[in-house]
Amino acid sequence: MESIAWTSRLGALALAGATLWALSVTAGSGSPKGAVQALERELPLALLRWELGDLAGGDDLSVPTVLTLGESPLLLSARQAVAELRSRRDTVEEPDAPQDPAQDTEPVRETPVTVEPTADNGVPARTLVPTTTEGYTVAGLAYIHSTRSDTLSAAEAAKPFSARLSGEAGPQVLILHSHGSECYTPAPGADILYSGNHRSTDSRYNVVLAGDAMAEELEMAGIPVLHDRTLYDYPSYSGAYDRSLAAIETALAEYPSIHFILDVHRDAIEDAEGNEYKVISETGQGSAAQLTLVVGSDGSGLPHPNWMENLRLAVALQNQIAGEEPTLMRPILLRKSRYNQHAAAGSLLVEVGAAGNAPEEAELAARLFARQLAELLQGASK
Numbered sequence: 001m002e003s004i005a006w007t008s009r010l011g012a013l014a015l016a017g018a019t020l021w022a023l024s025v026t027a028g029s030g031s032p033k034g035a036v037q038a039l040e041r042e043l044p045l046a047l048l049r050w051e052l053g054d055l056a057g058g059d060d061l062s063v064p065t066v067l068t069l070g071e072s073p074l075l076l077s078a079r080q081a082v083a084e085l086r087s088r089r090d091t092v093e094e095p096d097a098p099q100d101p102a103q104d105t106e107p108v109r110e111t112p113v114t115v116e117p118t119a120d121n122g123v124p125a126r127t128l129v130p131t132t133t134e135g136y137t138v139a140g141l142a143y144i145h146s147t148r149s150d151t152l153s154a155a156e157a158a159k160p161f162s163a164r165l166s167g168e169a170g171p172q173v174l175i176l177h178s179h180g181s182e183c184y185t186p187a188p189g190a191d192i193l194y195s196g197n198h199r200s201t202d203s204r205y206n207v208v209l210a211g212d213a214m215a216e217e218l219e220m221a222g223i224p225v226l227h228d229r230t231l232y233d234y235p236s237y238s239g240a241y242d243r244s245l246a247a248i249e250t251a252l253a254e255y256p257s258i259h260f261i262l263d264v265h266r267d268a269i270e271d272a273e274g275n276e277y278k279v280i281s282e283t284g285q286g287s288a289a290q291l292t293l294v295v296g297s298d299g300s301g302l303p304h305p306n307w308m309e310n311l312r313l314a315v316a317l318q319n320q321i322a323g324e325e326p327t328l329m330r331p332i333l334l335r336k337s338r339y340n341q342h343a344a345a346g347s348l349l350v351e352v353g354a355a356g357n358a359p360e361e362a363e364l365a366a367r368l369f370a371r372q373l374a375e376l377l378q379g380a381s382k
Contacts, residue, residue, distance in 0.1 A: 029203055110331070112271075113310045121187045123356035125280040127327050128290060136331060141322035142315045143331035148299045152334065161312035163259050163346030165381040169259030171226035175211045179243040180231035182207050182266045184359045185278070198268065198355040201234055205359050210352040210366040211264045213231060217370035223377065226251060226258065245340045252343065260346035260377070263339065266362065267292060267354040278356035280363070281327040288365040289353025293318060296349070299336025307338075309345040316317070316380075317348075321372045326367060 100190040112126040129144050130136060137144040146152045165172050181199040186192055188315040192205050200206050208229050215227040228247055233240040244263065253260055266289075271278050279290040293314040298304040314332050321329050341347035350369070353362045 005069065007341075013223035029064065041243060046099050062081050067165040068353060102137075119355075121185045121278075121358045123185055124223065124277045125287075126276070126277050128279055128330055129327055130331055139315050140319045141326075142318035144311075144315070144334055145331050146316050147338040148297060148334060148336055154371060156308060157311050157315050159312055161316055161346075161380070162309050163313060164343070165223065165312060166256035166257065170255045171224045172257055173223055173225045173260045173262065174248065174251050174255075174258045175225060175262045176228040176230070176244055177207050177211060177232065177265070178240050178250075178263050179233045179237075179265050180208055180229070182355070184209075184353065184357050184362050185355060186359055195234060196237075199234075201231060203229065206231075207264050207266050207352065209265070209359055210362050211262075213266065213363045214370040214373075218374055221374035221378070223369070223374055224257075241340055245343065248340055248343045259344065261341075261344050261348070263296045263341075263347070263349045265294075265349060265351045266357070266367075267351045268357070273375070276356045277354075278361070279330065280357075281325060283325050283328060283364070283368060285368070286364060287361055288325075288328060288368055289328050289357040289361040290328060291353070291365055291369055292333060292351040294333045294335060294339065294340040294349040294351060294369065296335055296337050296341040298338070300338065302338055303353060304338045304341075304342040305344040307341065309346050311348060312340050314348055317373060319378055320376045321369065322374055324372060325368060328365065 016347070110128050111131045112128055114124075114126055133143075135145065137146060137152045137157065139154045142157075144154075144157060159310060169172070181195055181201055183192070183194070183198055183200040183202070185198075188203055192200055192202055194200050203209055203212070208231075211227055211229065215225040228251065230247065232243040238242050248261060267279070268276075269279060281288050281290050287360045294309065295305040295311045295314050296304065297311075311332075311334060318329050318332055339349050341349070352365050353368070
């Protein structure tokens, strides 16, 4: 009887462990389908680690690496050093991989204007507005800061964009998050659980919140939306753009009606002394986070023949919003990397606020942005 009791306890412990593992793997999945895909992706590796006696895998080394180290006691003794080197390597993007746009979104000669913070999360607030055209290409009310080596033509950028809404059944806009765990700073006392530095799987506080607000506003305007709430940067940040690209390609194949793609992020901004601050626009509806449109191109050498079409969409949208809310948008950032925008000629990366912004400021910004986007797209598609 005692052996049966011990067997039952061990079985219960195994079931509890399996349940906790499944919860950790599927955390951040935006749908049952996403959770199933996460389990299908991780289960074979977990079983193989079990066979290797390496179930914990706490150092995040891949199975092939573990197999190689296990071939020699000398190599195995250096496992911790290998893990540390790999960790340092993974913090640097591959030369051909998209870089995190938050690493370089501070346009030149952008003068900070201090305002009083209204969402009391303890983070200082600034409104960032360009005070000179130097360092920018200016197309109407749209300021563009380019990191490309060639000269950008304002006349080319100001031409009409080609992507259009259509009468097809199905979603017209795809919203997703390559870095979905990027989160905001709630007021003290919030029950937020962080998964990293300014990162959380809680969609009440991360950029999925902004995507939800955009989707709701577009739907209310009569534009069908597919919002993919999967966190492609969790649990592993490395390879997030590859995973989100696979999701984009799947969505485009399943829904040919999709003509616009918004990859929603947030920025991370510090002053010259390394102090974090949030970016604020005082709008007619209250304090909203400032937004930035990031447009990818073929400057990295990877093919992206229609990047100018995406830039034209960004310029038209920037002009549309600036006419209503002059400080809501920071200057457009034109980058060399593609950010998966080669997938469709109606693609934009949208940074809603910064890490220091309160979730409420990000949500209001997302709603104001989506309303103007709906007006622009519906007007262009008439």
